[in-house]
Amino acid sequence: MTTYYSEEHEWVTVEGEIATIGITQHAADQLGEIVFVEQKDVAETFEKGDDIGVIESVKAASEIYAPVDGEVITVNDMLAENPAALNDTPESDAWIYKIKLTNVAQLDDLMDLDGYKTFIG
C-alpha cells in the first residue's frame, strides 16, 4: 500500500489496481469549514485533470481534480450527511472515492509524502 500526493492537494492510496482518493489535511485547512460535497456516481469514468466533484466551504466552492485516470467504484456516502468530516479526518474516514486505476503509469507523476511536504512548504 503506497500513498501518493498531487499538486492539487489530493492523496491517492494504492492497493493493486484499486485506489482510495481524498484531499489532504493541508487542503482542508485552506478551504475552511466545509458545508457541502458534490460527488460523482459509481461507474462514472474520468481522466486525470477532470473535475470530479466540488467542495463548498463557508468561503467558496472548490473543484476536486482527478489526480489520475479511473472509474468510480465506491462513493463515500458519509460526506453527504456530514461534510464537516472533511475538515476533521480528510486523510482517513473522510476519503472521497474508491476508484479503479485505468492508467497506473500516471502514479509516477505524483509526489511521495516528503515531496508533498516540500511542495506545501
Added chain:
Amino acid sequence: MTDAPKRTPLYDLHVELGGKMVDFAGWEMPVQYPMGIMGEHNHTRTKAGLFDVSHMGQVILRGEGVAEKLETLVPSALTTLKEGKARYTFFTNDDGGIMDDLIVANAGDHLFVVVNASMRQQDIPHMVQHLDGIEVTEILDRALVAIQGPAAENVVGDLCPAARALTFMQTTVAEILGVECRISRLGYTGEDGFEISIPQDKAVEICRAFLAHEDCAPVGLGARDSLRLESGLCLYGNDIDNATSPVEASLTWAMQKRRREEGGFPGAARIQRELADGPAKKLVGIKPTGRAPARAGVEVQDLDGNPIGTITSGGFGPTVGAPVAMGYVTTKHSEPATQINLIIRGKAQPATIVALPFVTQNYKR
C-alpha cells in the same frame, strides 16, 4: 499601478489575534480569526463579536440647511430626523439606481455619515459637488468598531454606561476610558449592537478593553457577510448597485412617505413610477431545498426552465444550518412559497422563495 492596500489603526491587533488578512476594497482586513467563520458567526449570534469597520468612510457634513441639501441626493426624510437619531438611506443616480447605501446621523450641529469603504472615492466628491455651501469633511483619524450580539450591551455598557440608554438607531457622544467616542446603536448583523467611532491612537486600547470581556471575541469579514445575509441586509455591489432601484431592492421602507410623494431626489421619476405600477423584478429571499450553497451569479429559473432571475448573495447560513441566498426574480415569481430552480454547475436544484430575513432581527427598540 495599484496602490498597496491600506491598514486600519487595528491592523497590528488583528495580526496579534491571529487574523487571516486579505485585501478587501483596498484595505488589508481580517477575513477570519482562529475561531473560524462558523464559530465567529455563532459567537456573534449568542454573545458578542468585535468587528473592525474602520475601512468605511466617516464623514461630517456641516452648514446651514444641511439636511435639506442632503435630501436632494437621497430619497429618505432627513429634515425630520431628530438629534441623536440615525437613519439608513442611499444615494440614487439620475436613472433611479443606487450609487451607494449609507447611514446618516443627526449629531446636533452636523450630520455624521458613514459610507461603504469601496465607495469613499465616489461618495465624497459627489457630496462636495452637490452640497452647495456645506463643508464635507472626511474623518481620517478615527477607527470605527462594531460590537454586535446579545451581549453587546454589557460589553460596551460596562465601559460606557451611557451606551445602555440608547435604543436602536440612536447615537450619542460619550467617554470610553476617558476618550470621547461617538456611539451609535446599530450594525450590520441583525443583532443588537453598537458602532463606535474612536480616535485612532486610542482604538487598540479600547478594543483590548472590549475583548477583555469574557463574552467578546474578534470577528472577521467572513462572518460579517454570513450574518448580514441571514438577516436579509443588502451588500452594496452585490444586492444593490447603479442599475437596481430601491423599489426593486425592497427598500421602500427607507423612503419616507413625504419623499416618495414629493420626489426631489435623483431618479425620482423611475422610483415613483415603480412605486405606482410595481417594479419588473424584486429582491427576495431564496432557500435552496438541498444542501448545495447557491452563490452570487447563479441563474434562477421557473419550473418550466425559463430564466426568471439571478442570485446576488448566497452561501451557507450557520444559524439557519443550511444554505441561504438573496436574489432578483421577476415580480410575478416573487411571492413567498413560490417554487423555483437554481442552476448550480449546470444542474437544476430546487429552491423556494421566502420572506426575509432568514433569522429574526434582534434590535433593541
